[in-house]
Amino acid sequence: MSIIEIERTLPTLELPRTIRIYRPTELPADEALPVIYMHDGQNVFSGETASFGKGWEVHHALHAVKLHAMIVAIDSPDDAMDRYDEYAPWTDEALLMRTAYPSHRTTIGGHGKRYMDWIVHELKPYIDEHYATVPTDTTMIGSSMGGVISLYGLFAYPEIITRVAALSTAGWANFSSLLEFIERSPNLSEQHRCYMDVGTKEISGPMTEIDYLHTNDVLAQAVRRKVETARYEVIPDAIHHETEWAKRMPDILRFLFSS
Template identity: 45%
Template sequence: MSWRIGDYLDQSDLDVIVVGIDCNEGLKRLDEYGPWKSNEMSDVFSAERQSIGGEGKEYVEFIVHELKSMIDEMYRTLPGETSMAGSSMGGLISTYAACVHPHAFKRVASISSAYWFNQKEIEELIKESDLSNIERFYMDIGTKENTESMTILHT
């Protein structure tokens, strides 16, 4: 799901490079975008799993140390002007990336974030982080967010 960003950019005068990273589906997406392991959704993973998530650290390291470097080498970028954005679990991992690598991302957008997945850990990381290099941090949540998964979590 690209939020139709390509259509928007085709119609705008913005001079930007957008790199969309395809994610896995289902539980693997939660593994990749979850910086810490979580047992918040134990009702959806199989008996042989004790938790979900925990691969987000490696995902962010790949973005910062491999993907961003490759894009900066191949295209006329402004390396110090990089942003990161995501929704739901993408918002969680974007917030994590801003905290762990504030020098790499000047702007971050966290849209309808799934902070509940690692609520305690992300709050502690934010408190401990020096975010003075972050110029803008956009965060939102709608009044009509789907709460079905939250209801399932508490049953």
């Protein structure tokens, strides 16, 4: 596996951040590929860099489904509260009350719009300039809070992002704001695809299985009304962990990239 690491300063924290770029080495360097942007980049490949010791190993999933694509994985902030800030498009006092991490902050969230703007207007143009890509074929994948920001990206930039997978979305975060944003968005075109899922045994901090199931059910219903090709799966006994997301990746990629 060959991963190129670059450092970029994001507007959210104004600190250097690692971007991990994977392109299948068996393919010619000049073969234009679709690009998959992924959040929590340190967890996307190897368990050696993953926050909880297990990586998604997405490169293996690409090979398993014989998909020719690039991965651009953006590391999340080291501090868990900064991650909430970056992946939540809206400030949310309820988010502060529901997180598992003690904090002196009075609000959390609200940097997600700037983060997404940076991906679309700065990172994507850089990738398209320096690698052989299909600029009109852009996918975004994230889990938990990464699912929140991925869903936001689909409806904020439908002219740029055509495919999204939101795994085990932390739908309780920014719930009302995200739901309203989706409901007010225009219907997307036939080229758009959206995959969502949630396990029946998902918990994080004080959030229960019921919280995850209910909020994902409601968000998925809203997405289905806007996206013609949408899929929502409730995974029996699945927990909130990278091991589960790694297992689901081949099937998710097949759905997103099926003709």
